[in-house]
Amino acid sequence: MIPGSTYRLNNYFGSKTKKVYQVADPDVTIAFSWNSVLSVLTDSSIRFPEDRFRFHGYEEFEAVCGLKGDLFDYIDHIRLVNEQTLTEDLVLDEDEIASMRRILIHVQTYE
Template sequence: MKAGGIYKLNSFFGYNNKTLYRVAEPSFTITFSSTSVLSDLEDSLVCFPEDRFRFHGYEEFDAACDLRGDLYDYVGHIKLVNGQVLSDSLVLDDVEIASSRRVLLHVQTHDGPVMKLYLWDKAASNFSALALSSMTPSHVFLDTDVQATQDYLTWMNTNLAVANRVDADIVTKTETVTIGELFSYMKQEDAKVAWFECIATIGDVAHGSS
């Protein structure tokens, strides 16, 4: 690219900048994907006001990922969206997304495993509208200033074997039950495989063998 040149860009991802990211002064950031195509318009008569922007490569994200600065953290490539391979012909079912209230992404982390990422409710509908708007999204970013994101990524990096073994069809909300209710569920013939986390409270401590 050269100063004063005019270019046509096809297949890209654009979004509003967050005010806390001081590295990008413009209002918008454009992210290129593997399907992005940039062509030079040599004889264009269209004039644009002068503006400035910057490119961020993976190496820059990787070098700054643990410095708690203002750069975005690169996570990986989206491989599947609701089981479909990313392509220009990708079509998402708005009715299904509205009914299930979720979108399932398979994300390939850099030199790491493929993880399942569920987008729920408003995030799911926003992703659907974004995918249908103009391009094929190929990257996903998580805000590591959010404590829940930090906890999740820390857990995943230290439990890769467990993360690779998880293959849940759906994500359910946490539900508190008693031991009796849990036992009743286990005795049902139609009970499905499920994970339970048991928490007990010590009520009393007795000394001796009596």
């Protein structure tokens, strides 16, 4: 992934965050699988604020699972294709999610 680039993510799984894991503050969890595909959008009209976030791997998630702590991310700037952010009062259209399976991701370096 290239910092500052905008990507389209296809074939992912999104769900409401389960409180039992207690490692994520956001209401939505996005999981990647073996057939998830990230592709660079070279001519995107969507502009994101200058901020940053990072992805957590399974090992990092599993290490803090059940410790009643938080695994923080800057997730405000992951947006759905319909421009809805994941921290708004999100209304998930299950049929649309099943048919489209894509989001746009803007990447900034994390320091």
